[in-house]
Amino acid sequence: MIQELKQNYGHLFEDDLINEIAQVGTYKEVPAGFKLMEIGSYIKGMPLLISGAIKILRDDKEGDELLLYYLEKGDTCSMTMSCCLGQTKSEIRAIAETDTVLIMVPIQKMEMWTSKYKSWRNFVFESYHTRLNEMLHTIDSIAFNNMDQRLLEYLKNKSRINEDNSIRNTHQEIAGELHSSRVVISRLLKKLEKLGKIELHRNYIEIIDLD
Amino acid sequence: MIQELKQNYGHLFEDDLINEIAQVGTYKEVPAGFKLMEIGSYIKGMPLLISGAIKILRDDKEGDELLLYYLEKGDTCSMTMSCCLGQTKSEIRAIAETDTVLIMVPIQKMEMWTSKYKSWRNFVFESYHTRLNEMLHTIDSIAFNNMDQRLLEYLKNKSRINEDNSIRNTHQEIAGELHSSRVVISRLLKKLEKLGKIELHRNYIEIIDLD
DNA sequence: TACTGGCAGTAACAAAGGTTACATAGCTAG
DNA sequence: CTAGCTATGTAACCTTTGTTACTGCCAGTA
Numbered sequence A, B: 001m002i003q004e005l006k007q008n009y010g011h012l013f014e015d016d017l018i019n020e021i022a023q024v025g026t027y028k029e030v031p032a033g034f035k036l037m038e039i040g041s042y043i044k045g046m047p048l049l050i051s052g053a054i055k056i057l058r059d060d061k062e063g064d065e066l067l068l069y070y071l072e073k074g075d076t077c078s079m080t081m082s083c084c085l086g087q088t089k090s091e092i093r094a095i096a097e098t099d100t101v102l103i104m105v106p107i108q109k110m111e112m113w114t115s116k117y118k119s120w121r122n123f124v125f126e127s128y129h130t131r132l133n134e135m136l137h138t139i140d141s142i143a144f145n146n147m148d149q150r151l152l153e154y155l156k157n158k159s160r161i162n163e164d165n166s167i168r169n170t171h172q173e174i175a176g177e178l179h180s181s182r183v184v185i186s187r188l189l190k191k192l193e194k195l196g197k198i199e200l201h202r203n204y205i206e207i208i209d210l211d
Numbered sequence C: 001t002a003c004t005g006g007c008a009g010t011a012a013c014a015a016a017g018g019t020t021a022c023a024t025a026g027c028t029a030g
Numbered sequence D: 001c002t003a004g005c006t007a008t009g010t011a012a013c014c015t016t017t018g019t020t021a022c023t024g025c026c027a028g029t030a
Helices: A002-009 A015-024 A078-086 A107-116 A118-144 A147-161 A171-177 A182-194 B002-009 B015-024 B078-086 B107-116 B118-144 B147-161 B171-177 B182-194
Strands: A026-030 A035-037 A045-051 A053-059 A065-072 A093-096 A100-106 A198-201 A204-207 B026-030 B035-037 B045-051 B053-059 B065-072 B093-096 B100-106 B198-201 B204-207
Touching: A002 A015, A002 A045, A002 A100, A015 A100, A015 A107, A045 A053, A045 A065, A045 A078, A045 A107, A053 A100, A053 B118, A065 A118, A065 A147, A065 A171, A065 B118, A078 A118, A078 B118, A100 A107, A107 A118, A107 B118, A118 A147, A118 B053, A118 B065, A118 B078, A118 B107, A118 B118, A147 A171, A147 A182, A147 A204, A171 A182, A182 A198, B002 B015, B002 B045, B002 B100, B015 B100, B015 B107, B045 B053, B045 B065, B045 B078, B045 B107, B053 B100, B065 B118, B065 B147, B065 B171, B078 B118, B100 B107, B107 B118, B118 B147, B147 B171, B147 B182, B147 B204, B171 B182, B182 B198
Parallel strands: none
Antiparallel strands: A026 A100, A035 A093, A045 A100, A053 A065, A053 A093, A198 A204, B026 B100, B035 B093, B045 B100, B053 B065, B053 B093, B198 B204
16 A cells, blocks of 8 residues: 555655555545445545546435536545534535545544644645635536536546546436436537537447547 | 634634734725735735625636625635645635625745644634535535526525625626626516515615515 | 616517437347 | 347427617716
């Protein structure tokens, strides 16, 4: 585990901290689609991502959902940290987007490291900063953009995250993450295909040129 | 200044910290409408609110705006803190919603207090937590609600913040903060009036019963 | 008083997105 | 090979929101 920590967090944390993390952290590998956190559940630990990606979703009362952002290598979940302090329930849902490797740190340690290690403090603040900006970006996207622009952005992100030129999702699934409906997404995807930006197939979408 | 600090932050900060804040902070009174921060500007200090309220807005490239949330007594601006560390420009606009009293703390002190005072750390984390949740709520509102629901919520908030049963804004201004257009807002307001929830007048809206 | 500028009311229309319904195309288990 | 399931394509229609245009109204002031 030390290996992975050094590789991914060595430039941020001093050796002492890395060692402490390695001592109390648990190494976890989860497959794509694995649900890491549900809305309303209590938080047991804080994840440090080693590889892969996790998507963070928001639900409304009717069960509709909306993709907020992805966590990637080197990220952690501010929402988690935030909840640890308040001992509150999770406001979001977290699902592995790809096969993902992460280290779970028990939340009790957080408080201690925060006073002990400046590097840890900076990491936590930095993480909050990043997350706030991602949320801002999400708001921009919903408030100021049309569905076709949002869809385009979605496809770009998805293919980047999955390091794959094809999106292996049904239209139904895409509609869910954008909080739209299947018919609308099919319609817009067709438009994108006619523009030569993508090619549609059953169960996957091939990306030709999104710019 | 010590007086105000103790009253509003005494339950959070020990006396030592209060004294330090009083030493380096500057006391500020700003009138409603005063622009405290513009998008793209660099951040000089961090505000601690004593009384009044500040509205936080997001702009898009075309100059359209959107109300994100309000800061009230006892709040601070996480966005500011976040920017301090990264030395980045402001992503948001801040305007006094009412006459507001606040204490500005130079950002250099932040880092020091963060290691020195546990109470300060908790305050900062707590603040991030609150802000993230407000952003989530904003996203919910935009993504899952119709304009009429958003308008209703807007009116409720506004009258609470201003401690006033009338909203002293033009339809144009309201449209701006909800990122809609004047005609739409007029239309919906009329509908609310017909439902007996409000009464419309020139330059202000009287609240009858929003529930 | 008459003029002016900003505000609000309303109608008519346009566009985006959501809904319903149905057809068809691929896949897969038997 | 085929029945049945799931994913996708498409049309027709509805609702919500945005746009344009024009009206009247009020307040301040020349």
